[in-house]
Amino acid sequence: MVLNIGLAAAGRWPSLGLVLALGLVGCSGDDAAVAPADGSAAVAQADAPVVVATTSVICDLTEQIAETTVALTCLLEPGVDPHTYQIKPSDRQAIEQANLILYDGYNAAPRLIAMVEDSTTDAERVAVFEAAVPSPLMGAAHDHDHGAEAAHDHDHDHGAEAAHDHDHEHGDDQSATANAELVPDPHVWHNATHNAAIATVIAESLAQINPDQAAFYSENADRLTSQFAEIDRWIQTQVATVPVNQRQLVTTHEAFGYFADAYGFEVKGALSGLSTDEKPTPGALTALVDQVKAAQVPAIFAENTTNPQLIESVAKDAGVTVAEQPLYVEGPGEPGSDADTVQAMLVANTCTVVEALGGSCDRASAPL
Structure with missing residues (x-):
């Protein structure tokens, strides 16, 4: 798990409230504290809202929208497969300490979703992709998991069996697909315009826990919406x-x-x-x-x-x-x-x- 703690933005928080924030969890399999990737000091506003983002897409867009107004914990490093990720005790600790949990939904990261939904935390929980893209593409379930089924054969199912109860015989895929139950495709971020909707959901969720910064979040989400529209047009030009x-x-x-x-x-x-x-x-x-x-x-x-x-x-x-x-x-x-x-x-x-x-x-x- 990666901990990204932002310095309160200049002019938006009083400097007396700044405290040194310790990295709760290491980037590797252990739970050692680590500094931010850019080598800067990890400091945060003492009373800044604590936000947990489960996966890298949500983490990155949350960082771009919130900037340094929240203490942001990102559970997955870039490049980590969310389908096979193994939950750490520190992940549960981060969830329990959060004011807001932004997670993916659509069974994109089965173990993380189960952990979030089973938590007894009072934090607001938002399934970002489900809110942003309420009409997803449907497709046959596919096996990323290499063992994740075992983690969901007990009390953490939440419908995960429907999305992962298959075996891909590595050669019989076409026949398996023909008989497979259709499930939502969680990879919504590969359409540029969907990321604009994701940014809007994140900004609105942040505003709920930090209303003093609502206009700031909305402004950043609007900026991202415009940029993703430009990227969408750029992609179409390249594909042509x-x-x-x-x-x-x-x-x-x-x-x-x-x-x-x-x-x-x-x-x-x-x-x-x-x-x-x-x-x-x-x-x-x-x-x-x-x-x-x-x-x-x-x-x-x-x-x-x-x-x-x-x-x-x-x-x-x-x-x-x-x-x-x-x-x-x-x-x-x-x-x-x-x-x-x-x-x-x-x-x-x-x-x-x-x-x-x-x-x-x-x-x-x-x-x-």
Whole structure:
């Protein structure tokens, strides 16, 4: 868990209220205190509202909206898979101490959602994605979890079984999908305009616990809304350079339905069984090669949790290339990367897709 504590904004909080805030939890598996990623002192207003954001998309947008007016705790670091995240005792402590909990919803992070919903905290709890995108895309449940089902076979189900009670036989995906129950696709942030709605929900939620800053939050949300509208138009311009018959996606994660729906792509399939902790059988690899060949696409797309040797092997045997850069699937990349904000993530992913499918991407013109 990462703790980001902001310094009270100049002119908005009295300086006498500043105190040194200790990082509650380390970035790694232990619970050691850590400094912020930028190396600055971790200080916060003594009476600043305490906000917990469960995942990196919500964390990043909350930071951009609240700036330094709240003490913000982010449970997941960038690049961590929320589907397989293991809850720490310190996560529960952060939840119990919060004034506001902003979590994803739509079963995006099953363990975190169960923890939030089962908590006895009096904090306001907002399922941000569900509030921002009340009519989600529906799709077959897919298995990120590699064991998460076991964590939800008891009292933390909250419908998670419906979203994860499947096994992906690594080769029987098409037949499994045909019989699978449809569930909401949680990856709403891959449509740029959805992030404007997410920002609005976050700003309104922050205003409920910190009404003195309501106008400030609204102003920042409006700024983000305008920026995401510009990014949406920019993405459409870049996609227009891709030949229409090549606007097809084969990825290693069933996460780009919203991107495809918004920007005119067809999702030809997702290659399961290629994560860094999996060792698919020769038969499973043969099935994946056949799946790629059947899709008839010029390139396939990996993500940063994909086993690079496996996907290169599948691509070679199928006679296609792998996109030069991996896609940022679960949210922004690490600080200092080319996708360290939600806005930059959208730009990076767009250029990766466009360039791999025969188009040209003008990164310099992106409204960042």
